[in-house]
Amino acid sequence: MNEFDGKLKFRDWDEYDLHEDAKFDKYALDIDAENQAQLMEKWVTLLSQAQAELLKAKEVVLHQEAKLFLKVKTEGVPALGPKPTEATVKAWVHTQPEYRKAQRRKRKAQNNVQYLQNAKSVMENRKSMIKVEANLWITGYFARPHIKEDVKKELDESRRLQCANELKKSMIKRHRRQLEEK
Structure with a gap:
């Protein structure tokens, strides 16, 4: 299972500007409507990549936990004594640096997925607002x-x-x- 070591990729979302992508010009609704599909594809693609990274991170956590449990069962750990309980072993596993590192990776991956789910929601709201603005424009309704x-x-x-x-x-x-x- 060493193929997971250091190979999880996490994106820095600062390179993408969700605020800018969410804007639209009410005087160029046709252009914004045309670009909507590309923007949605961009954010949904990023979301699917982040979800794949989250699955990998979860696998790494499970792998590290199993590896540490196996180490305790086969080699033993002097600090735990000759016959440690399940709760003691679990507590020891959760304090190990490699397990904690895997947990941090998993949390970061979860944060990325959550951010991108929110971005997808923003893009769906943008699409709805373009429709509303177009309908208002067509009907000639403007608050006066x-x-x-x-x-x-x-x-x-x-x-x-x-x-x-x-x-x-x-x-x-x-x-x-x-x-x-x-």
């Missing part, structure tokens, strides 16, 4: 204050201009991305 008709017309015109500018920016951004992909 109750104002006089002439002021409303001025605001609507400025909003139309702002939306047109935002749409123009997103189209330019999309065009640049398409050029970069080619």
Whole structure:
């Protein structure tokens, strides 16, 4: 079982920016909807890798525990006496450095899995929010204050201009991305 020694890989999640991946631009919902599948695949792939690492870590813990139990049964440990009880042996095993190291690895792997499960949930919420924003955009629903008709017309015109500018920016951004992909 030496193939496990030092071969567990743990990722440093700082290289990925979940906060940035969770953002979306309400003026470029089509682009964000297209990118959603890639983002979800990225985080789900990382989750499956972390789950595999957790299974390996659990195996290492069981292997170390069994190895130490076997050592006590076959060679004996002078500090435990000639006939130690199961509870004494178990307590001794849990204090050994190699067992504690395996437990730390397992805890780190569990933390990674939990983080990535949360990231997957964030990506699912992002997908839902893109749908909600698209539906609001389609139906033309936007919260507006109750104002006089002439002021409303001025605001609507400025909003139309702002939306047109935002749409123009997103189209330019999309065009640049398409050029970069080619």
